[in-house]
Amino acid sequence: MTITTADIEQSLAAKIASFVYPSESSGESIFDFDVKIARGWPPAAELNADLTAASPLAWITVNQKFGMTRDKTRYGRGWTPSRTQSDIGITAKTSNGVLQFNGVATASGVAGAVVDDVAYPVYVSVGDTATLVAQKIGAQIREVGRSTIATAGSSLLNSSARTFYAKISSNISIERELCRVEEGFCISLFAPSIAYRDTLESGVMTALLAGSELLRDVDSGPLKFVKREAIDFSLNEGLYRLDLIWTFEYGWTETQAVAPTLWPVGVVNDAWAFGVLGTYTPPKAPPIGAIRFDAWYDMTNTIDQQCAVALSDGQWEYRLPANASITTDGSVTWPTATQDSIDLEITAALSAGLSFWAFDSYSPSNTLSSALSLYLSSNKRGNLQFCMLGQSSNWGDPSGVDGYSAALHRDIDLMSDDFYFTVLDGRPLYLMLDATSDQISELPSGINGAVSYIRSKVGHDTGKEPYIVYLSGAALQDYDNTAAANSAGADASGAYCTPRLNGATQPYSSLTAAAAADWSARAASGFPMMPTAMVGWDQRPLIKNPQAFYPLDPSLNVEDYYETATPDALADHVTTMAEFIQSTSSTTCGAGLLYAWNEFAEGGWIAPTYLTSGSNDERVSALGSAIQKLEQETLYPELPIIT
Incomplete structure (x- = not known):
C-alpha cells in the first residue's frame, strides 16, 4: 500500500479529532471550549475572530515539518506475501477414481490435478466453469502422453494412477518495499490563553501517544515525539502558540498478483521430478559467526581506556560503540555492561x-x-x-x-x-x-x-x-x-x-x-x-x-x-x-x-x-x-x- 504525506496528515488530524470529539452524536469537545482541527494553516482573519470571540475557539493544525525528511531505506527487500491463498469458487472432490470439479470461478488463480505424483496445473480466470477447468487440465495431461486419464464433462476419470487428487487456490498478492522515508510533522496549537494552550497540549499528547496505530495495514514505524517549540512573539495579540514536532517512518511498496505455489517443484528428467519422486536436497545456508574483541564494557579496564583514547578524535565518532558518550571536553566513554x-x-x-x-x-x-x-x-x-x-x-x-x-x-x-x-x-x-x-x-x-x-x-x-x-x-x-x-x-x-x-x-x-x-x-x-x-x-x-x-x-x-x-x-x-x-x-x-x-x-x-x-x-x-x-x-x- 502506497501512502502520501497528505494521508499521514489526514490521519493525524483524524486521530486528534476523534479524541477531542469522541461522540459524533453529541458533538461536544472533551474540553470546556470548542476546537477547530484541520490540515494546513488557519486563515489569519478567521483565527483572529475565533480567538477573540466571546466564547473563544482554539485551533489545532497539522502540517509537514520541512527539513526533517530522511531516507531510511534498508537493503534488498524481496517480495513477501501480503495476502494468503483463498478459495476461488471452484471446488474438487475425488471418489472412486473420479475427480469431480464444481462451481464457477469468482477469482483468478490456479487449479490442477496430481497424477502419480506429477502435477498438471492450469490458470483459472474469473468466470471459468468447473467444466472448462476440467477440460483444461485434461488437455494438459493428454498433451504429455498420459492416456489413463479421461475427461467427462466437469470430471476427470482415472483408470490406473496411484495418486489422483486436485488442488485449487486463488492468486496471491505479493509486495516489496521500494523505499522507506522518515517524515517530520508539526502539530500547531493556537490558543487565546496559556491555560487553553496547556489543555490543548495535554490532549494532543495523549491522543497521539496512546491508542491504536496511526495507519492500519501500512508497514510503518511508530509515531515518535521529537520536541516542543513555544512561539511567543504574538502574545500581545492574544495568541498563544505551541508547535509539537513528531516523526513518522513509512515505506513505499509495490504490489502485484502472482499464481500460488501448490506443489513442490523439481526438474523433470531422469533424476528429478515433482512430489515424492524428487531426489534433490538443496544445501543448507552455512552458519556464519563473528569474532568479538570485548574491550567496550568496563571503563575501569586499561584496555577499554586506551580504546576510548584512540577513538577520542571526532573523526572516529561514526565507529564508536552505539552506547558510547562524548563528554563536553571531547573525550569518549561508555557505561559498564549490563x-x-x-x-x-x-x-x-x-x-x-x-x-x-x-x-x-x-x-x-x-x-x-x-x-x-x-x-x-x-x-x-x-x-x-x-x-x-x-x-x-x-x-x-x-x-x-x-x-x-x-x-x-x-x-x-x-x-x-x-x-x-x-x-x-x-x-x-x-x-x-x-x-x-x-x-x-x-x-x-x-x-x-x-x-x-x-x-x-x-x-x-x-x-x-x-x-x-x-x-x-x-x-x-x-x-x-x-x-x-x-x-x-x-x-x-x-x-x-x-x-x-x-x-x-x-x-x-x-x-x-x-x-x-x-x-x-x-x-x-x-x-x-x-x-x-x-x-x-x-x-x-x-x-x-x-x-x-x-x-x-x-x-x-x-x-x-x-x-x-x-x-x-x-x-x-x-x-x-x-x-x-x-x-x-x-x-x-x-x-x-x-x-x-x-x-x-x-x-x-x-x-x-x-x-x-x-x-x-x-x-x-x-x-x-x-x-x-x-x-x-x-x-x-x-x-x-x-x-
Missing part, C-alpha cells in the same frame, strides 16, 4: 543473521570477559550460539591445574554448554590463535601437547572431539600456517584477519579480494580450512594515537588502510564467502567467520555504532537481508518448471 545491554547486542546479532559469536578468550577475572559472562547468563540467546577463540599465548600457567591457565580450563568447560556451537555432527568448534615461540615455550608440553590436552578433556566431557582451527594473524600469502596447524594437531587452518597493506589507501574491494584469495589458496593447499570474511580494516586511530596495548609496525602510515565498506558491499562479501563454503564443503567444516563483530579501533565491525540521535544499524540490516536471502534460496532453489 544484562540489558548485552541482550540488545544479542538481538542485533540475530537480526544480522549470525549463528554464533566467537569470543576472544581472556582470564575469567579480567573485565574483558564480562561480555562473555553476561552472554552466558542471558535468557535471550535464542538461536545465537557461541564458541571460544583461545589464545595460545595465555594458555600456560605454572601455578594452574596441570600447568594450564584458568582461561584455557574455562574454555574447555564451556564446550559442554548447551549453546556451544558445533560442526560436523556435533564436534565443538574451538578456534586457537597462534603465538610467538617464547609464549609457546611456557606451555607444559608445547603447542602439540596443549592441543592433545584440550582434545582429551573435551572428548571426556562431551563424548565428541573438538574441531580445532588454528588461526594466524595474516593472510596465507604472507604467512603459511598450514604446516604449523598440522604440526600442532589442529583439524584445520584459517586466519583471524587477512589485510594485505601496501603503503597506500586501498578500496574495500581490494580487502575482499585479498580475503577471497586467502580462501582459495587454503583450499588448494589440501589441508582443511575455515574461511574468514573481512568487514573492514583501518588502524588509523591507533596509528595517529598509539596505545601501549596495541604495538604497531613503525613503518605504518596514516594512508595505509582500506576504505570503509558500504553495507551492501559488506553483505555481498559475506554472500560470496557462503557460496565458497557451499562449493568447497569437502575442505571446510561448513561454517564461516567474520572479522569482526566489534573491532571498532581496527576498523572491522558489524555491531550497531554511535549516532547522536540513536544508533547506526545499517550493517546489521544489510547483513541480515543477505543471510536471509541465502536461507531462502536453499529452501526455494531456482529450478526449471514443467510447462
Whole structure:
C-alpha cells in the first residue's frame, strides 16, 4: 500500500479529532471550549475572530515539518506475501477414481490435478466453469502422453494412477518495499490563553501517544515525539502558540498478483521430478559467526581506556560503540555492561543473521570477559550460539591445574554448554590463535601437547572431539600456517584477519579480494580450512594515537588502510564467502567467520555504532537481508518448471 504525506496528515488530524470529539452524536469537545482541527494553516482573519470571540475557539493544525525528511531505506527487500491463498469458487472432490470439479470461478488463480505424483496445473480466470477447468487440465495431461486419464464433462476419470487428487487456490498478492522515508510533522496549537494552550497540549499528547496505530495495514514505524517549540512573539495579540514536532517512518511498496505455489517443484528428467519422486536436497545456508574483541564494557579496564583514547578524535565518532558518550571536553566513554545491554547486542546479532559469536578468550577475572559472562547468563540467546577463540599465548600457567591457565580450563568447560556451537555432527568448534615461540615455550608440553590436552578433556566431557582451527594473524600469502596447524594437531587452518597493506589507501574491494584469495589458496593447499570474511580494516586511530596495548609496525602510515565498506558491499562479501563454503564443503567444516563483530579501533565491525540521535544499524540490516536471502534460496532453489 502506497501512502502520501497528505494521508499521514489526514490521519493525524483524524486521530486528534476523534479524541477531542469522541461522540459524533453529541458533538461536544472533551474540553470546556470548542476546537477547530484541520490540515494546513488557519486563515489569519478567521483565527483572529475565533480567538477573540466571546466564547473563544482554539485551533489545532497539522502540517509537514520541512527539513526533517530522511531516507531510511534498508537493503534488498524481496517480495513477501501480503495476502494468503483463498478459495476461488471452484471446488474438487475425488471418489472412486473420479475427480469431480464444481462451481464457477469468482477469482483468478490456479487449479490442477496430481497424477502419480506429477502435477498438471492450469490458470483459472474469473468466470471459468468447473467444466472448462476440467477440460483444461485434461488437455494438459493428454498433451504429455498420459492416456489413463479421461475427461467427462466437469470430471476427470482415472483408470490406473496411484495418486489422483486436485488442488485449487486463488492468486496471491505479493509486495516489496521500494523505499522507506522518515517524515517530520508539526502539530500547531493556537490558543487565546496559556491555560487553553496547556489543555490543548495535554490532549494532543495523549491522543497521539496512546491508542491504536496511526495507519492500519501500512508497514510503518511508530509515531515518535521529537520536541516542543513555544512561539511567543504574538502574545500581545492574544495568541498563544505551541508547535509539537513528531516523526513518522513509512515505506513505499509495490504490489502485484502472482499464481500460488501448490506443489513442490523439481526438474523433470531422469533424476528429478515433482512430489515424492524428487531426489534433490538443496544445501543448507552455512552458519556464519563473528569474532568479538570485548574491550567496550568496563571503563575501569586499561584496555577499554586506551580504546576510548584512540577513538577520542571526532573523526572516529561514526565507529564508536552505539552506547558510547562524548563528554563536553571531547573525550569518549561508555557505561559498564549490563544484562540489558548485552541482550540488545544479542538481538542485533540475530537480526544480522549470525549463528554464533566467537569470543576472544581472556582470564575469567579480567573485565574483558564480562561480555562473555553476561552472554552466558542471558535468557535471550535464542538461536545465537557461541564458541571460544583461545589464545595460545595465555594458555600456560605454572601455578594452574596441570600447568594450564584458568582461561584455557574455562574454555574447555564451556564446550559442554548447551549453546556451544558445533560442526560436523556435533564436534565443538574451538578456534586457537597462534603465538610467538617464547609464549609457546611456557606451555607444559608445547603447542602439540596443549592441543592433545584440550582434545582429551573435551572428548571426556562431551563424548565428541573438538574441531580445532588454528588461526594466524595474516593472510596465507604472507604467512603459511598450514604446516604449523598440522604440526600442532589442529583439524584445520584459517586466519583471524587477512589485510594485505601496501603503503597506500586501498578500496574495500581490494580487502575482499585479498580475503577471497586467502580462501582459495587454503583450499588448494589440501589441508582443511575455515574461511574468514573481512568487514573492514583501518588502524588509523591507533596509528595517529598509539596505545601501549596495541604495538604497531613503525613503518605504518596514516594512508595505509582500506576504505570503509558500504553495507551492501559488506553483505555481498559475506554472500560470496557462503557460496565458497557451499562449493568447497569437502575442505571446510561448513561454517564461516567474520572479522569482526566489534573491532571498532581496527576498523572491522558489524555491531550497531554511535549516532547522536540513536544508533547506526545499517550493517546489521544489510547483513541480515543477505543471510536471509541465502536461507531462502536453499529452501526455494531456482529450478526449471514443467510447462
